[in-house]
Amino acid sequence: MRSLLVVDHPMTESELQSEQLSKKLTPKYILEAYGYQVIRANDEKKAELQMSSADALILHLPLDAVKAWGTKLLKQKTIPLLWWCSASTASLSLAFCEDDVPVDGILTPSMGEQELHWALHFGSKQCFERQQWLNERKQLEGRLEERKWIDMAKGILCKIKNISEAEAYDVLRKQAMNERKRMVDVATSIVKVYQILQDQK
CATH class of the missing domain: 3.40.50.2300 (Response regulator)
Incomplete structure (x- = not known):
């Protein structure tokens, strides 16, 4: 530095x-x-x-x-x-x-020169750790957001198809594999379509 x-x-x-x-x-x-x-x-x-x-x-x-x-x-x-x-x-x-x-x-x-050097060194280390923590936090928030969409989609499938949560999860997983998409993308689509249909009632 x-x-x-x-x-x-x-x-x-x-x-x-x-x-x-x-x-x-x-x-x-x-x-x-x-x-x-x-x-x-x-x-x-x-x-x-x-x-x-x-x-x-x-x-x-x-x-x-x-x-x-x-x-x-x-x-x-x-x-x-x-x-x-x-x-x-x-x-x-x-x-x-x-x-x-x-x-x-x-x-x-x-x-002094050595004190300044070490303060800059530890400041650099602190910056790296803070950035790493922010990245990990962002990833966790992303996972929580994905989980929210999947849980909402499972709830909708349970309600519409009259199935258990485990079965709803399997439906989501199979649909994601068939469409070659991530589960969260399939779940988001289900929730959005369901919301549109509910708004039209």
Whole structure:
């Protein structure tokens, strides 16, 4: 992980002056000093354009903005999202500490090179695990949805043909094999046709 996209929060005049005095505490300065390639963006369009070449997204923003920016940018590409917790972003985030913010790690200006390296490493690992969990959740939701259609179709077949659930399941399975379709597709067709017929009564 070498190319890091850093999104900074818009600064007031006084913050700009204090940043000039403490430039060595900025994410760009620190990360470049440790050998990382830093792509800096302070507006949405630039950040969206730079996402394709970034290995990680570092948001130097208050936590409420982290959630909004992170959600939008991570739709483009799945990469680790880390929060740069400086004195200014920490003080602006007090009201949002209980919010569900999708960060994979936290970086601070006081971290040394090795600490930063390991924080990025574990952030990357956390991102991968979160993505895997989301994929598994999506698959489970899909299976539940399929089960719902199959159960509805079984109920309809039981009612119309006056058969047991096991027999209705066999009818669905055989029909799916005959049509060379998935059982859920056959079940969905049965339910939809039944609903159309019921609406016409």
